[in-house]
Amino acid sequence: MATHQPTKRRPGGQPGNLNALKHGFYSKALSKAAALELTQAEGMSPADLAPEIALLRARIRRLLEAEPDNLDLLHHALGQLARLCATHYHLSGSDADRLTAAIHNVLESIERTLAA
Secondary structure, X not given: OOOOOOXXXXXXXXXXXXXXXXXXXXXXXXXXXXXXXXXXXXXXXXXXXXXXHHHHHHHHHHHHHHOOOOHHHHHHHHHHHHHHHHHHHHHHOXXXXXXXXXXXXXXXXXXXXXXX
């Protein structure tokens, strides 16, 4: 009869252990709001960038309202949006038609905002 030997544990916290953030030394460095954001971020799917895309679109809209002539910043923000959309597409395995439609919707939204 073979005996089952438990796997050896390394000293200290094990991979994925967040006790130091929640209870230990780092807990004093995080505000309650930051700790809540950390907990929410832990639950997010790394392949789903839709919330980040929506947030960036909202920030771009606010940028256009606050500083419509800041073309350098707008150019940078739109480049980030395009890269984020492309990354989301690659992570989600969507077909080309969905990507084209998503980019088209973003560009139409930006065009409407600039025309206003």
